[in-house]
Amino acid sequence: MESTSAFYLHVRPDNVAVVTIDVPDEKMNTLKAEFGPQVRAILRQIRDNKALEGVVFISGKPDNFIAGADINMIASCKTAQEAEALARQGQQIMADIHALPIPVVAAINGPCLGGGLELALACHRRVCTDSPKTLLGLPEVQLGLLPGSGGTQRLPRLTGVSTALEMILAGKQLRPRQALKVGLVDDVVPSSILLDAAVALVKKGRGNGRRLPVRERVLAGPLGRALLFKMVTKQTEQKTHGNYPAARRIIDVVRTGLEQGSASGYEAEAKAFGELAMTPQSAALRGIFFASTELKKETGSEAQPRPLRAVGVLGGGLMGGGIAYVTASKGKLPVRIKDINEKGISHALKYSWDLLEKKVRRRHLKATERDSQMALISGSTDYRGFHHRDIVVEAVFEDLALKQKMVQEVEQHAAPHTIFASNTSSLPIGDIAANAARPEQVIGLHYFSPVDKMPLVEVIPHAGTSAETIATTVQLAKKQGKTPIVVADCAGFYVNRILAPYMNEAMRCLMEGESIEHIDDALVKFGFPVGPIQLLDEVGIDVGTKIIPVLEKAYGSRFSAPHDAVAAILKDDRKGRKNGRGFYLYPAKGRKSKKQPDPAIYTLTGVKPVNRLTGAQIAERCVMMMLNEAARCLDEGVVRSPRDGDIGGVFGIGFPPFLGGPFRYMDRLGAGEVVATLQRLTAQYGERFAPCDRLIRMAEERLVFWSELNQKEKIEVKQE
Structure with a gap:
């Protein structure tokens, strides 16, 4: 067992212990549950050696400290209790490191993320290199989780609460100088002297003597803190529209720790970690992470690529x-x-x-x-x-x-x-x-x-x-x-082919009297980064509409758009943001004002905005057109797998990541539900909503696009 150890202890002649982290056969260090006994054994040796003056944690890899915890651990948890136990185990190890009676310093080079930064936070001081590869952050929110090994409790106490919330809620990664500025690290040095600098910090002792910046001190008082949490909650709600439960839990857990003390904070962190690990949002976001990691390893064909020099x-x-x-x-x-x-x-x-x-x-x-x-x-x-x-x-x-x-x-x-x-x-x-x-x-x-x-x-x-x-x-x-x-060589390929019916449906809603901002708000609330009409302005109305006739010619009437309205808009020399004339008004440079729709659009198209539909009804119409087309694309071999289709949707057009992509979302709804919705919309709005054969067949046979068994096998293979 010892030969596969990832942690090595070496005591220097000056009685400073160096713990080297080097996960065998992996390019990146990641923390795994099975390392627990190894770390505990090393900590026992350190405690037993009364001659030691301090400890340095350093990586044995040339370009990374610890890139985070191994996400496969969460995939293997069946219940919230199992995931909570994982977090408690992590918290305990970090607490044991922090409780060592001698100074402990983290020597960081390269990515120090997630569980890696939590380990560094458990140390008494931190030094990092000035390498462009060195990044420090807690990106768990991007997987629908929160830091589960003490990060939500230690970071606010080190950097102040507003800096910590900003980092954890956005999954923000700091570069060396930024980390130094906010007090996350005590020193930034060239890679060549990292170990020497860490040993020098050990000799200085435990405290860093740094006071929090004035802003953070003000926010540490009860009044400042109440104001901060109110503001952050409001901003987070505006940004996430309640679609990302992890964001809300992060705020609650950080607040609990600051107002009720560390013990309650750690308790709340572990519990929230366990519950978030079981949410469909986290499963979807982790699915995207695994899918994009897999794609990075593929060459696209069985042949070897030629070398690329120019x-x-x-x-x-x-x-x-x-x-x-x-x-x-x-x-x-x-x-x-x-x-x-x-x-x-x-x-x-x-x-x-x-x-x-x-x-x-x-x-x-x-x-x-x-x-x-x-x-x-x-x-x-x-x-x-x-x-x-x-x-x-x-x-x-x-x-x-x-x-x-x-x-x-x-x-x-x-x-x-x-x-x-x-x-x-x-x-x-x-x-x-x-x-x-x-x-x-x-x-x-x-x-x-x-x-x-x-x-x-x-x-x-x-x-x-x-x-x-x-x-x-x-x-x-x-x-x-x-x-x-x-993807296959056919009109619109994959991304534009699933995007066009979605955009067309938004234009139809506009022509039926739904206002520009009502349509865009509906889809942003659903989880898209921008609404379809604003997207048309960003892409360029002339570019966006050029592809519709190509698709209509290839696939028929379900791709037809309200041509007269589009023609009237283009004739008025409206190309969108690039020429400052589109569906929205673009104020003169330098003037900051909220994005306003251009009322002239209604005159041009002869439409009176009356907003008869709810936001949910608009979103349903647009999204269902996209899902139906995505299923067709898979059936026709335009995309090679549901995985590629989901990555294309999320990375290509901002399909809501917390839904995992068009295919995972259809699995979550169930093919039967998707078909029933499409049939209801067909009766209301016409043949363009008719469910495709693939979906009807899947509904009858109760099939899913993503077989969890396949997914698990793929992950296991990746681990070996």
């Missing part, structure tokens, strides 16, 4: 600029942009410069790092430098003839092995590759705007794309920090 981008617009930026900054790959004029190139270069400059201002990057990333991006108005590009990403206008011409030019000027990846949102990849000399090297790579923020890409092979091309394209997407899903 990338080309065609088009210096918003998308081209964004693709070049993620290729250089995240992928660390040289990227060359080609545009028809110098203006396009300088525009694309400025796009990257502005994003990097912002990071320098926020001290997330050094100026030298910004310069070296910028040096990876170059541009020209011809194909010079394209002869050794391994992949060229095309981001020009949505025009088939133009894209086919780009394929021929790349085949002429690039290397024989160069892949041509088209960032198209609607054109079939097979058509783009129709005249290609090497069609097996043509593929779709659909990014979402803005490229630097949106995590998803759709990888779209056509019938003739080779397995090697798929694997290489997936590899590029991962290097760019994206989560890729491989």
